[in-house]
Amino acid sequence: MSYAKQMLDTTPSSFEFDAAALAECIAACFDCAQACSACADACLGEEMVAELRKCIRLDLDCADVCAATGRVLSRQTAYDATITTAVLTACAAACKACGDECASHAQMHDHCRICAEACRRCAQACNALLGQS
Amino acid sequence: MSYAKQMLDTTPSSFEFDAAALAECIAACFDCAQACSACADACLGEEMVAELRKCIRLDLDCADVCAATGRVLSRQTAYDATITTAVLTACAAACKACGDECASHAQMHDHCRICAEACRRCAQACNALLGQS
Amino acid sequence: MSYAKQMLDTTPSSFEFDAAALAECIAACFDCAQACSACADACLGEEMVAELRKCIRLDLDCADVCAATGRVLSRQTAYDATITTAVLTACAAACKACGDECASHAQMHDHCRICAEACRRCAQACNALLGQS
Amino acid sequence: MSYAKQMLDTTPSSFEFDAAALAECIAACFDCAQACSACADACLGEEMVAELRKCIRLDLDCADVCAATGRVLSRQTAYDATITTAVLTACAAACKACGDECASHAQMHDHCRICAEACRRCAQACNALLGQS
Numbered sequence: 001m002s003y004a005k006q007m008l009d010t011t012p013s014s015f016e017f018d019a020a021a022l023a024e025c026i027a028a029c030f031d032c033a034q035a036c037s038a039c040a041d042a043c044l045g046e047e048m049v050a051e052l053r054k055c056i057r058l059d060l061d062c063a064d065v066c067a068a069t070g071r072v073l074s075r076q077t078a079y080d081a082t083i084t085t086a087v088l089t090a091c092a093a094a095c096k097a098c099g100d101e102c103a104s105h106a107q108m109h110d111h112c113r114i115c116a117e118a119c120r121r122c123a124q125a126c127n128a129l130l131g132q133s
Numbered sequence: 134m135s136y137a138k139q140m141l142d143t144t145p146s147s148f149e150f151d152a153a154a155l156a157e158c159i160a161a162c163f164d165c166a167q168a169c170s171a172c173a174d175a176c177l178g179e180e181m182v183a184e185l186r187k188c189i190r191l192d193l194d195c196a197d198v199c200a201a202t203g204r205v206l207s208r209q210t211a212y213d214a215t216i217t218t219a220v221l222t223a224c225a226a227a228c229k230a231c232g233d234e235c236a237s238h239a240q241m242h243d244h245c246r247i248c249a250e251a252c253r254r255c256a257q258a259c260n261a262l263l264g265q266s
Numbered sequence: 267m268s269y270a271k272q273m274l275d276t277t278p279s280s281f282e283f284d285a286a287a288l289a290e291c292i293a294a295c296f297d298c299a300q301a302c303s304a305c306a307d308a309c310l311g312e313e314m315v316a317e318l319r320k321c322i323r324l325d326l327d328c329a330d331v332c333a334a335t336g337r338v339l340s341r342q343t344a345y346d347a348t349i350t351t352a353v354l355t356a357c358a359a360a361c362k363a364c365g366d367e368c369a370s371h372a373q374m375h376d377h378c379r380i381c382a383e384a385c386r387r388c389a390q391a392c393n394a395l396l397g398q399s
Numbered sequence: 400m401s402y403a404k405q406m407l408d409t410t411p412s413s414f415e416f417d418a419a420a421l422a423e424c425i426a427a428c429f430d431c432a433q434a435c436s437a438c439a440d441a442c443l444g445e446e447m448v449a450e451l452r453k454c455i456r457l458d459l460d461c462a463d464v465c466a467a468t469g470r471v472l473s474r475q476t477a478y479d480a481t482i483t484t485a486v487l488t489a490c491a492a493a494c495k496a497c498g499d500e501c502a503s504h505a506q507m508h509d510h511c512r513i514c515a516e517a518c519r520r521c522a523q524a525c526n527a528l529l530g531q532s
Contacts, residue, residue, distance in 0.1 A: 003297050003384055007304035010376035013311035026304075030296045031269050037340040038273035038292075044455060045279035045343035050448050054211040057443065060459075061205050061216055067333065068201035072194050074303040077311035078187040083194055086226040090219035097213055110276035118269055136430050136517055140437035143509035146444035159437075163429045164402050170473040171406035171425075177322060178412035178476040183315050190310065193326075200466065207436040210444035243409035251402055320477040327471050327482055334467035338460050344453040346496055349460055352489035359485040 002027045007074070015076040017132050022073065025125035028118075029070030029091065035118035036063035036098060042111040055101050055112065062098035065091050066122060073129075085133055088126045095123035135160045140207070148209040150265050155206065158258035161251075162203030162224065168251035169196035169231060175244040188234050188245065195231035198224050199255060206262075218266055221259045228256035268293045273340070281342040283398050288339065291391035294384075295336030295357065301384035302329035302364060308377040321367050321378065328364035331357050332388060339395075351399055354392045361389035401426045406473070414475040416531050421472065424524035427517075428469030428490065434517035435462035435497060441510040454500050454511065461497035464490050465521060472528075484532055487525045494522035 005023035008015065015022060040059035043052040069091040072084065099119030106113035138156035141148065148155060173192035176185040202224040205217065232252030239246035271289035274281065281288060306325035309318040335357040338350065365385030372379035404422035407414065414421060439458035442451040468490040471483065498518030505512035 003301040003380060004304070006380045007301060007308065007377055010380060011304070011308040011311060012313075013308065026300060030300050034292060034296050034336060034340060035269040035273060037337050038270070038277065040459075041341040041343050041456070042273065042277040042279065044452055045277060047278075047449075049452065050446075053443055053448065057208055057211040057440070058213065058216075060208065060439075061213070061220075063337075064201040064204045065216070065220060068197040070300060071197045071303050071329075074300055075190055075193065075307040077307050078190040080191065080194070080230055083191075083198070083223070083227050083230055086223035087194075087198060090216070090223040093219040094216050097216055111273055114269060114272045114276060136434040136513060137437070139513045140434060140441065140510055143513060144437065144441040144444060145446075146441065159433060163433050167425060167429050167469060167473055168402040168406060170470050171403070171410070173326075174323070174474040174476050175406065175410040175412065177319055178410060180316075180411075182319065183313075186310055186315065190307070193306075196470075203433060204436050204462075207433055208440040210440050244406055247402060247405045247409060323474055323477040324479065324482075326474065327479070327486075330467040330470045331482070331486060334463040337463045341456055341459065344456040346457065346460070349457075349464070349489070349493050349496055352492040353460075353464060356482070356485035356489040360482050363479055363482055 004074070011076055013077040016079055017129055021128050021132065025129050026070055026073045028122040028125040029066045029073065032095060032118045032122035033063045033066040033070065035115045036066065039102065039111050039115035042109070046109065055105060058098040058101050059115065062094045062119060065094040069126070081133060085130065088130050092123050092126040092130065095119040095126065099123060144209055146210040149212055149214070150262055154261050154265065158262050159203055159206045161255040161258040162199045162206065165228060165251045165255035166196045166199040166203065168248045169199065172235065172244050172248035175242070179242065188238060191231040191234050192248065195227040195252060198227040214266060218263065221263050225256050225259040225263065228252040228259065232256060277342055279343040282345055282347070283395055287394050287398065291395050292336055292339045294388040294391040295332045295339065298361060298384045298388035299329045299332040299336065301381045302332065305368065305377050305381035308375070312375065321371060324364040324367050325381065328360040328385060331360040335392070347399060351396065354396050358389050358392040358396065361385040361392065365389060403473070410475055412476040415478055415480070416528055420527050420531065424528050425469055425472045427521040427524040428465045428472065431494060431517045431521035432462045432465040432469065434514045435465065438501065438510050438514035441508070445508065454504060457497040457500050458514065461493040461518060464493040468525070480532060484529065487529050491522050491525040491529065494518040494525065498522060
């Protein structure tokens with residue numbers, strides 16, 4: 001079981017979302033932040049780095065937005081629906097943009113293929129929570 | 134002149150926003166991230182910490198969202214309007230919620246009064262950019 | 267297989283560490299950042315929050331240091347041994363301090379018990395890499 | 400007066416460092432995190448991006464380490480000397496490495512010249528606090 005799920009199971013605070021969907025979204029945000037940071041670095045190491053500028057930039061943005069979203073969702077004490085909805089919306093948008101860009105390089109660069117998977121999983125998890133809120 | 138403005142003046146990439154408004158928003162995001170981190174810690178040090186849970190939680194959220202927004206705005210190569218708009222919207226929401234909460238303690242805690250100022254300046258700067266996009 | 271391992275398997279850049287140890291450390295850093303963020307929030311939600319100030323503060327520090335370390339380790343292009351060693355040392359120190367504090371509350375708070383596990387795993391993974399560098 | 404100084408003046412917690420030196424280091428960390436994020440992006444936008452890989456990588460590392468250090472230093476409740484010293488040491492190392500690299504491009508790229516200034520100021524501020532601890 002992920003730490004995210006274990007922490008939700010043991011917090012004294014109640015939360016608004018289904019626990020499994022929330023734990024999945026938290027884990028997906030942290031995983032996607034890692035994959036995007038690594039993909040930006042892998043793109044930087046490619047010979048054709050000049051053609052990967054857009055991918056690097058979206059990777060860096062997506063990593064930052066996923067990291068912030070994963071932290072906000074890890075807090076359930078004194079829940080604020082407005083912030084949560086706005087952050088999930090931004091995260092879904094960043095994961096969509098970055099995932100689409102990475103998917104367009106997926107046949108040439110395996111790191112982009114893997115990163116596109118991480119982005120899509122995270123976008124889905126964010127949208128699942130937005131559907132509950 | 135802030136580093137944010139100097140960096141915008143020397144980047145080879147073009148950008149979509151008025152340079153002064155963009156530099157102000159970047160600086161406001163980093164300043165607000167600092168003020169909110171410090172306010173969460175100051176609240177934690179107060180005797181009445183149990184009554185400041187909501188304030189601490191919003192401070193932590195606002196710090197994370199401002200930090201991510203300041204980084205996204207610091208990137209102008211391969212600009213993505215969708216991500217930028219979603220991130221600015223989330224940041225304005227976080228600053229509004231945190232600033233309102235801090236303002237409600239402003240007479241009792243000077244650190245909340247200062248943090249509320251930082252939040253309002255950042256919310257205004259985000260809204261100014263949203264008005265241009 | 268973790269995204270961290272998959273990304274290391276597909277980066278064009280070479281790296282200095284054993285791939286399995288590096289992937290474990292990256293995953294441990296991101297997992298520990300999540301657990302510490304959640305533990306700070308769970309402590310904030312406890313009735314006895316005033317007695318958990320030190321734990322909350324160490325959780326927040328450890329979350330930030332682990333997040334930075336996980337990102338630095340996710341980059342292998344143009345490796346810099348000095349930064350990597352200094353960051354791993356700081357991360358091991360933060361995880362030791364936070365893990366010891368959380369362990370001292372482990373019988374009372376299950377979230378502290380789980381967080382202590384995450385901290386110890388991360389400290390071990392950092393020390394394993396330091397032993398290779 | 401910076402928010403960092405105002406927040407230190409109003410926190411209920413005592414702190415171990417000279418207030419002016421601590422406020423300067425906090426502000427320098429946040430400013431350097433911004434400058435490094437912007438410099439990585441500006442380098443990415445340069446035609447000769449392939450020759451700037453090392454600079455981009457060090458910019459990204461330095462931004463992450465400075466951001467974590469600025470947050471740790473913004474917390475003074477339940478001060479932990481071991482973490483603080485380790486984090487300041489890592490930050491000084493990252494700023495030295497990034498500042499040296501940026502300085503070597505300073506005549507060709509004004510953004511690297513400005514970023515080198517931000518790195519040197521931050522390294523000095525970290526070393527000043529290390530001298531007090």
